[in-house]
Amino acid sequence: MKRSGLIFLTLMLLAIPLWVHAAQDYTFDLSEIEKKPYHFAGYIEARPVFYGLDTDAALYKLRFFDNPNRQALAEINGRVKLEGSYEKSIFRIFARLNTDLQYNDHTHGLERTTFYEAYASAKPITSVKIDVGKKTLKWGKGYALNPVAFADRPKDPDDPDQAMEGYIVATADFIRSFDGPLKTISVTPVLLPVYDHVNSDFGQNNNLNFAGRLYFLFYDTDIDVMFLTGASRPDRYGFDFSRNLTTNFEIHGEYAWITNHRKTVLDPSGAARQVEGEAHSFLIGLRYLTAFDLTAIVEFYHHSAGFSRDEMKNFYSLISRGFDAYQASDDPTGLGRAMQLAESGYARPNAMRNYLYVRLSQKEPFDILYFTPSLTCMINTDDQSANIMPELLYTGITNLELRLRAAVIAGAGDSEFGEKQNDYRIELRAGYYF
């Protein structure tokens, strides 16, 4: 009895701290914030997509030339991202590995695994950091498009928030802060080599390219001035800015000048020729938050070296002639040329000259926490065609992100979006972070 009483008392004493802990409404365990020298994280995503195909569209004919009457395509996509880092003293290594998976009954299975980033850093003092390896530099202020991102791969304007693959670079950041209207200056020089197996898709091989960015925070305005020079791509110079006019109203812009831009254009007969010349690109945009939590992002993008309406029509005619020839006599020559031209630039996103991008997103309507419906439109103002994307995003479950999105094409024949392979697309994206 005496022994059982002691045990009972001991248990009670042991339980008291637990009880006190539980009696508090909220807890914050200090072990949660303990810093470790290493870090490991990941993301896994499933994205089924249903395409409603447009059998009359040029890009449908280019892709499905061997199946001219297909009405729909179902596809399942997957993505796995793994990242890790290790820190010791002033040094850090970081890597992010990305695997994309795709299956549909047309192309069957596709898999691509690559390091999006893998670099080593040294930070000898607060104001200096040196990175060597594969890295995204992320220049520019635009949300959907960045004409001044000279040393990055182009964003996907349908999904500009997606992580991107970097290039192998050696770069550094030097930062200085001041009192007064000029608050910050930072300098970022970049070495970008292009050789066999090193950034070989960047441009002409066997060259070492130089880029740089100078950033100022001046009178509460972010200003960047940047350049890229070297033999892999034509030299280019640019600047960007961003400023809050009021607490809920921001404006931003980018301008890029490319000294000797080259592109392949088609004449009405389908003959290709190289065109060289200066090119100017700019983007001007705003971000506005209303009192009822609607965020509007509006951007206008101009690229003087984009394809004209006639040049695009000639491309679509080339596809049409190639498709007809293939259907009549199994002759793939015309379609083969069209595919080469598509890859060289005609089929890239925003290949023409003038675009208006509008995104409206409403935060937590009807008091539904973590729920954000939005509507995004990419409008080609040259031919009045558009891609309209309504979406519903829910992030209420910790580490889980659910997005239901549709994309509807609007545009006549011979217009950029009107000639895309599908009339509409519906996709669900479920992503989990760990």
Next chain:
Amino acid sequence: MFKKICFMLVLTMAVPFSAFAVDGAKLLQEIDRNLSPESYESYRKLINIEPSGAKKEFTLFTVKKGIDKVASVFLAPASEKGRSTLRLGENMWLNIPNVGKPIRITSMQSVVGGVFNNADIMQLDYAEEYDVKEVKEEEGEYLLLLKARTKSVAYDQLKIRADKKNRLPTKIECLTEAGMLIKTLYFKGVKDFGGGIVRPEVIETDSPLYKGYKSVMITAKIKKRTFKDEVFTLTFMPNLESLR
């Protein structure tokens, strides 16, 4: 002679009032300093609680320097880890590691959703953004009415109830220019964090605009620390976690 005596009498009676009248600006500065040192590092957890009881938690490491520089980086959950925010006076930016360069955000938005907005999470000293319009003394408490110095401040008016003894807020009502209540902050659980910092551990908030929802901010650690100005720059934002 009678007039002189009356004058002297009134003057004498007035002396205690003028000697003990509360200096609102000084009191507000004291409240600020009691809440946090001018330059510090802290670890905080934000919890959003839905009417159903469902919770979402965020852990933040925050550094502050001087009157107008604050930077934070999310440590958890995994979906937010590495996101960082920077505030320089009225300028605010958000950096999402995967997405790229820092984008400008506004004080009334919320990077975490829920009732706390960016201004609440990256709070500057109240005395930096507000003027004291009125101070009242009630039983054991001061009641301060504050008015924003500029239109860019998140809330046009604040009503602060502060404990007389330790000069710490117990409740703050955030109001629009027209006097409409936007949210109420409740300060709870005064705790000694060491280094002379004794302040509330928990800040709860609710809002008539989010009926049934509640958000909570818990401070686990806070200590004095100084930083170089270069820490509070867009270029440094991706490296904030290296300060831990």
